Amino acid sequence: MRQDTRLSRLLHVLLHMAQTEAPMTSQQIAVMLGSNAVVVRRIMAGLRDGGYVDAERGHGGGWRITKRTDEITVLDVYRSLDEPDLFAFGFSKPSPACLVEQSVNATIKGAIETAKDAILDKFSTLRLSQIEADVRRRMDSVAR
Amino acid sequence: MRQDTRLSRLLHVLLHMAQTEAPMTSQQIAVMLGSNAVVVRRIMAGLRDGGYVDAERGHGGGWRITKRTDEITVLDVYRSLDEPDLFAFGFSKPSPACLVEQSVNATIKGAIETAKDAILDKFSTLRLSQIEADVRRRMDSVAR
DNA sequence: AATAATGTAATAGGTAAAGTTACACAAGCT
């Protein structure tokens, strides 16, 4: 299955927005992501609705981050995408008549639920500010 | 066709094969899965190569399980599918020049690796015999 | 009024599993 890259793209954009005062246009962001301005507006819409960014129209407009990086977690960003499926595997029938299939589904579902809780818990502890700190570490080691 | 359903389908089939002596034809299995005989052969090929099942051609032929259900784990079945991606999300570029994107990728990758280890560890503890036991419990509660 | 932005609907493209068709090969039955 082809993978959903929206989460990593949003994180990438937010961190760049946090490094500058001036609003960034969808077009600038699109170039940065190797993507398209319309695609950018689409994936940013959730962040806007969640109050994490702000979009100004017209001349001199663009996107701006409205919270500090230590106030935004990866979980927040994931939720702003409407919580798309995390897993690439699942069952073929939601509620089968076959008892064997029911057991298989319950088994798979259990594994998925456990893993999902673990990932979302991890996401909730990861703040943008931590990724920022990691970027600074990388910059230091490049400069050295 | 959002998710990969091969793992749950294979588990389903293996458990039915464990309940009968006679070989099951791809066509019978296909009906059971609401699928197609060719699709069945395709997903069974890995199990055959792994030695978990055996396919006999010609009259009276079909598929037969060759191990006991306590000798097969969910991990074995997953591996026989060539370990397809477990996660529906990922990065857009494998090795970006941008330091920020590198950090984001590292962050996401870390979360994925941790979760993957946890899931595979869980898979390795789940034996077909345990799912069988769960099926029996369901049968009992239906009969009651 | 012209220009530079976002907002969004409609449509096309790309990818991987699932489904289908076609045919080669193998084994048992009459």
Place this chain on the structure above:
DNA sequence: AGCTTGTGTAACTTTACCTATTACATTATT
């Protein structure tokens, strides 16, 4: 030997979803 019943696979089509593109309305600045 020939027919039937199976697997093995290649090639193609379908399906679902993210991504990309096109088109146009709306809004704000100059």
